[in-house]
Amino acid sequence: MTTVRAYAATEENGLLEPFEYELGSIGPYDVDIAVESCGICHSDLSMLENAWGMTQYPFVPGHEAIGTVAALGDLVTNLQIGDRVGLGWHAGYCMTCVQCLSGHHNMCGTAESTIVGRHGAFADIVRAQAVSTFKLPSHLDAPTAGPLFCGGITVFNPLVQFDLAPTSSVGVIGIGGLGHLALQFLRAWGCRVTAFTSSGSKQQEALELGAHDTLNSRDPAAIEAAAGSFDLLLSTVNVKLDWNAYLNTLKPRGRLHVLGVVPQPLDLNVTPMLFAQLSVSSSPVGSPATILKMLEFAARHEIKPKTEHFPMSKVNEALDHLRAGKARYRIVLDRE
Template identity: 75%
Template sequence: MSTVLAYAASKANGALEPFEYKLGPIGPEEVDITVESCGICHSDLSMLDDAWGITRFPLVPGHEVIGKISRIGDQVSHFSVGDRVGLGWHAGYCMTCNQCLGGHHNLCSNAESTIVGRHGGFADTVRAHSTSVAKLPDALNAKIAGPLLCGGITVFNPLVQFGISPTDNVGVIGIGGLGHLAIKFARAWGCHVTAFTSEGAKEQEALDFGAHDTVNSRKPGAIKDATGRFDLLLSTVNVKLDWNSYISLLKPRGRLHMLGAVTDPLDLNLIPMMFGQLSVSSSPVGSPATIRKMLEFAARHDVAPVTEHYPMNKVNDAIQHLRSGKARYRIVLDR
């Protein structure tokens, strides 16, 4: 058995401290990844705080892993030792349910999450089922690619799932860790992209990311002036907004798609939705096939997250920086 050197929290809201654990014999379809870097996601904070009531301590967070395959199970044929790969939110799937067999592994009710009930990537090694691991295209910058494995696939998945056209008008609500990637992907997809932000200072940044125009949601009448413009609105915020105002911005058959983890109930007026045949939806990450497609698309169109970097032994400083709301825009831990 090999020893993994990691950083773990022993209680909710606790600091991350050096932690060791043993890896048993590798399964026939599993791979071990020597971690080179790992992004920090808001989901890591939620798990650290046990905000969802599913955390098991000690917790080793980290589900935006970039590294090299160091060991493979005897039934793994699509990877070789030394391959550079990525691992995201899921570390395994049941592979037998209708969702898995239909190619929707991310909807598998028995999927194994990388940091739920197991140890993640704030470590020197992480283990996962080989199906959940994606080879990194050579054209991607491995040093900053980690956030694509969660944040990137979260915003890319709706473009694929809903058949978004390059001629569609897409609005992105919130210009943060998810939002800046949503702008980049939607622009590269060919869409006309509008960024919604409540911070005037972020308007120019949104344009630099690829938005064609911006709407400052704090300006009186700014949202109303955009009525009926959008085929798709991607909400990346985790706070309650006047959702009916945003729904009024949709074209007939338009969609408001929720990517931020809003915990408050949505107060929606049904009648305008009914007569416009409008939809409100949400989705989690993406299937292994969609993750591979996203990585290839990002490599081809030079889509990359804006990142700040900390050495892994400064993980608590990095967590505090993320909590402060000052991160621009994704944080990556380097080993």
Template identity: 65%
Template sequence: MIKAYAVQQAGGELQPFEYDPGPLADHDVEIDVEYCGICHSDLSMINNEWGMSQYPLVPGHEVAGKIAAVGAHVNHLAVGDRVGLGWHSSYCGDCNTCLDGDHNLCSDAQGTIVGHHGGFADKVRAQATSVVKLPDELPSEVAGPLFCGGITVYNPMRQFDLKPTARVGVIGIGGLGHMALQFLNAWGCEVTAFTSSDSKREEALSLGAHHTLNSRDAQALEQAAGRFDLLLSTVNVKLDWNAYVNTLKPKGRLHLVGAVLEPLDISVFPLLAGQRSVSSSPVGSPATIAQMLEFAARHDIKPQVEVFAMQDVNKAIDRLHHGSPRYRVVLKN
């Protein structure tokens, strides 16, 4: 039996929950969960904000742990390996996107917490393809958030062949943004942190930003016209998107990785006149995750975490929901 914490209905409190996962499939692995990050996507799933939650729901898709068992056809992982598991727990492996290496775009991919029990537990199971080894230099305590938040901000750098000479603005310095600053700085970019919080200005500079810009200052936004090659938005709230588009260079890109629920209100002419783009992306493929982990280990990039005991999961959820953690909350078994 796997011992976990689950919610029984939308917005419910997490309670102890046990389930029998059955025999281990030939292409799957079982992971002893050592740490599991808490992401805003977990909150969205708990509250069924996206209309796809199934209950009982065991959240948790930022898993770091050790392989406890491997299926008969698993050859690249062994019992005892330190590994991580992110948003996807399996892929079809046969569609064109999988064959192209874009597993994260597979229409039949299985979400780790979408119709599948996640990592708020002592163990979790997943297809071996979706599980990635951790570099020796990367502590397990900080590895989990890289498998969702980290890869979410790293993936567009890879997908759009971001040049190290690029000028990049990061909108929102929180769970995603504080990792984006570190990745972009190590990539070689000139990095500006957009933040409305004076308390985060010095933190942003210490995390890798070269400049900060007060996102509530309309004049400062106007003065930044034509400055950026890329704007990476990590927020999940509606902003004056036209003001941000105006800060892009010709051929610049506004890229959204925060799950904004409201429709985007963007005028076409500023896009058309400057051949600017608006885009978005999900997490990355296992190959991109592996590359990100190697890059993070090489450049000593680590999310800042606050650690709670797994049995204090409801306190940890409340900290994320109503507090201001710096910057990711992680559960420890």
């Protein structure tokens, strides 16, 4: 039996406190990862607050883990003890449904989340299936790579999913944990990139991260002036916006793709969408194959999350920093 030392909350929106639990015998396709660092995603905060109504307590967050392989199941062939690996939102898939067999594992109806119904990576050990555990390319910076496995793949997935042309004009709405990575990926992809941000302090940073232009998202006149400009809009925000104003910035056959979890229904005028053949869509994280493409692409183009670091023992301070909207742009917990 392996004793795991973690940080867990015992109640809704409670403080994370030291917590120990025992891992059973390792399964034939499982991997135990000795955690070196773990990013904090807004989804960790949503789960801590039980905002989605599916949190089980005690709750150990953490699904952007970097570490080394500490133990392997007998049938694992793609990894070795000591490999530095990453783990994201999914900890396993059924491997037998049509979605898995088609390569769309992220659409598996019984996929296991790293932090839903199991304990995550705010811990010294986290367990997952080998198929959802990825060897880190040597050129990637391991201490900052964790957020690629959730935030990074979330914004990279649509580029592959929609076979985005490198000549596309793309707007990124919201320059935060997701948006700052989207700017980097899109610029390296070859696109013309515009950052929509309500923060004056982020405009120069957006340009440094890869945007060619910035647009004040609080200025209706500026949004109106951008009519017919974009092939694709990636929305990374989790608040209600004037979605019809943003649809008006799309070219004919353009697409608004929603990546942030917006709690309110989208209020859309269908008539202009119909005549311009516009689309509205959404997607979660990507499949294992797409994650591998993302890692290769990030290594080749030296794309890395911009991170702030806290020791894991300061996890509650780190969560408060995220709650206050102060993160620039992803927070990573480091094991002491």
